[in-house]
Amino acid sequence: MNMTVTSGDSGTEGGFVLSDTDFERFREFFYRRTGIQFAPSKRYFVDKRVGACIQDSGEGDFASWFSSIRLGIRPELVQKMINQLTVNETYFLREDYQFDSLLNSVLPSVMTQRARTGQTGPVRILSLPCSTGEEPYSIALRLLEEWPLIDSVDVEIHAADIDTNVLAHAQRGIYGTRSLQRVPPTWLARHFAPTGGGYHQISADIRSAISFAQINITDTEQMRSFEMFDVIFCRNVLIYFDELSSRRAAENLYGALRPGGYLFLGHSESMSRISPIFAPCRLPEGLVYQRPTTGVTR
Template identity: 50%
Template sequence: MKTDPDKAKITIGAEDFQKFREFFYRKTGIHFDASKRYFVDKRLVERVEATSSDSFRDYFSMLRFQASGEELQTLTNLMTVNETYFFREEYQFKCLVDSLLSEIVARKTDRHPIRIWVIPSSSGEEPYSIAIYLLERWPGIHAWDVEIIASDIDTRILAQARQGLYSARSIQHLPDRYLQHYFTRQSDGYQICRDLRQSVTFTRVNLTERADTRGYRDFDVIFCRNLLIYFDDVSRKTATETFYDALRPGGFVCLGHSESMSRSSSLYKVRKFPEAIVYQRPVETA
C-alpha cells in the first residue's frame, strides 16, 4: 500500500506548537510541557490526516473556529490518558469505609443520600471499585442511599465506562470472589453486572469550565486522583476551588498519592487518618 507523499511532509513548527498548547490549555486546563512534544505531535498529525486538512495551520484554524466543537472533543479524547485498573490505590477506599463515612453519617441531620463524585472517571474502574468496596466492606450501605457520579472530559472513555467491559489486566487485582459475583465472562473480556452499571451515573464534565461544574453541589466525598498532575498551578487552583464549592461543609477530597493541595489552596484542612491523608472542607460553625 502506497502512502501519500504529501501527508509525510506534515510538520508542526515551534511557534505553531506553542499556539496550539496555549489554546488547548485554555480549553481544557491541561498543560503539555516539552517532554510531551512527541506524544502531542503524533496525535495532531493523526487528526490533520483524518480531517483531510492541507496543513497543520489549516487544521488548527478549523479546530479553533468550528462551531460545534466536535473536532476539539475528538482531539481531547485522543490527548487524555486513561491508565487505571480496579482497586488502584485501595488504601483510599479503606479510608473511605473505615474513617470518612462515620464522620459523614454523624454530621447528617437528614436522610439525604451520601453523594460521591469521581473525576476523572476514566473507563469506570474507580467508581465501580468504590461501589464494590461499599457493598463488601461498609455495613452502613444497608441503611443509607449512596449516589456515585463519575465524570470525565473524554466522551469516548465515558461510553466504555457505561458499557463496563474490561480486560484481564483491569481486573487482575480483584479477589476471585468479587470477580465471580460482580462480573460475567464475555468473549472479549469481563463485563460488570447490570446492577452496578446502573448504580453509577456517568457525565461529561470539563473541570476547568465553570458552566460544566456549576450544577455539581452537595457532595460528601470527591475522588480526584492523578488528574491535577496534568494541570499547572493556575488550573490546579481553579480545580480546588471548584471542589470546595461542590462539597458539603465537612466533605472530603481524596487526591492521588503524588498530589497535594498544599500549594494550590488554603481552603482545606489537612486530615491524617490511619489509612490516608485527605483534604476536608471545614465544617461551618454558627
C-alpha cells in the same frame, strides 16, 4: 489517506512533527480549552496525537485542521482532539488504601455528621475524572462487599470526565485482564459476566446505579451542576495543570462538596501546594482533605 506535512512541519519515518511555532499555538489553545498545559518534554506525545487528529479529520495539514477547531468551523473536532490528548491510564482498586480510608474513616465521619446535623438524603460520592470507569466501579464494589451500612443507607455514585470516549467505555463496563488483575476472584464471579476473549462486563445493576456525565473540572460554570457531595475522588489529574488551572479546579471541587465533605487526591498530589481553602486531615490510612464546615461559599 496520506498526511501532508507543510509550513514548517517535518515528517520522520512517516510520522508527524509540529513546528516550534505550531506547537506553541496548539498547546496554548489546548490549555485554554482544558486547563492542561503540555511541557516541551511532551512534544513526541503531542505530535503523535495531533497527527492522528489531522489524519482522522480528513484535513490536509495542521493549518487547515487548526483553523477548523480554532474558528469553530468544525466544532466536533474539538471533542475528538480532547479525547486524543487526555491520559486515561487506570485499573480496578488502584491506590486501594484510599478505599480503605473511605470505608474505615471517612464514611463513619460522614455518618456522624449526618446524625449530628439531621441531614437526610443519600450519601453522595463523585469520581472525577472517572476515565474508563474503574474508579467509580471500584467504589461501588468496596461498598457492596465491605460497608456494613450499605443495605440501610442510600448511596449515589456519580462519575464524570472530559473525554467522551472513555465515558462510553465506562458505561459499557467491559474490561480486560489488566484492568481486572486486582479484583478478587470471588468478586469477579459475583459481579461480572465473561464476554469472551478474556473480557468481563460488570453487572447491569452496578452499571445502572452510577451516573456518568461529561465535564471539564476547570470550567466553573459546568462544575456548578455538581454540589453537595459528601466525598469526591479527584486523583492524578491536578498534576497535569499549571498553578492557575490547579487553583481553579480546587475552588470548583470545594464548591462541589458539602461543608465537612472529604476530597481524595492522588498519592503524588498535595493540596497544600495549590490552595489553603481545604483542611488537611490525617487519617490512619493516609491524608485526605476536608472542606471546613464554615468559610467560603460558592
